[in-house]
Amino acid sequence: MFKRIMLFVLTNILVILTISIVLSVLGVGSYINMDGSLNLTTLLIFSAVVGFSGAFISLAISRWMAKMMMGVQVLKPDDPSLSYAERDLVERVHRLARAAGLTKMPEVGIYNSPEVNAFATGPSRNRSLVAVSAGLLQEMDDDAVEGVLAHEVAHISNGDMVTMTLLQGVVNTFVVFLARVAAWAVSQIREEFSPIIHFIAIIVFQILFSILGSIVVLAYSRYREYHADRGGADLAGKDKMIHALRALQAYTDRVREEDTSLATLKINSKNKVSLFSSHPPLAERIQRLEER
Structure with missing residues (x-):
């Protein structure tokens, strides 16, 4: 759900920034x-090294970051x-x-939050x-x-975090490359720009x-959700998977009615998707599962 991809994207941005500052x-x-x-x-070589290093470091610490940031109690x-x-x-x-x-069995944990959510992560x-x-x-x-x-579990079985990391590495490469080209171009406007301003x-x-690059990663995340739904239907049964999605839909509708400000933080939008949505509409x- 929402937490898996957003934790990874946030961790990746912080790791890339840290690597860039240190270098x-x-x-x-x-x-x-x-x-x-x-x-x-x-x-370009420098950008690729930094970009893929940042993505794989983010993947390597993804499970630890999830436990720390969400306060997950491992059972x-x-x-x-x-x-x-x-x-049970x-x-x-x-x-x-x-x-x-x-x-090898996944670790299983619970985090203390009233929201209706779940996520899978790990390297x-x-x-x-x-x-x-x-x-x-x-x-x-x-x-x-x-x-x-x-x-x-289907997300884990499909290896979605690894494929997401490879995509994030490519995106990071362009981010690092274009950021430095843009900063160099700005520095050419006035010769008196100091190295500090350039940095x-x-x-x-x-x-x-x-932030712009995350649009590509989130688009891929939306695409992979359909595969995880199909995998979940294969594992638990189509009826249970559809029932779970309907339960999520009922919950998000209730949250939206009770507090519109909170609705933007939940699993996804009911009827439409934005460029920054990590999940397609419920x-x-x-509908896709029913037609399957």
């Missing part, structure tokens, strides 16, 4: 010739203090994971995490929870282009 301070990867012109080949299968509901949640995820062909199929909100367990019945969990311009342009997802 700039250290003077690594100089791409400006002695005459002040740009060495585009050197800059240990052999913990005797687990409640019946917690143990772990067993459900592991059963679905085995059905999906995973050889690989063997080092993954499925986390659900307390609100989801309280609001949804067993069949709907099963459909949601199957959808998240600040790089950071500003990099943030701007990162109505369209339900």
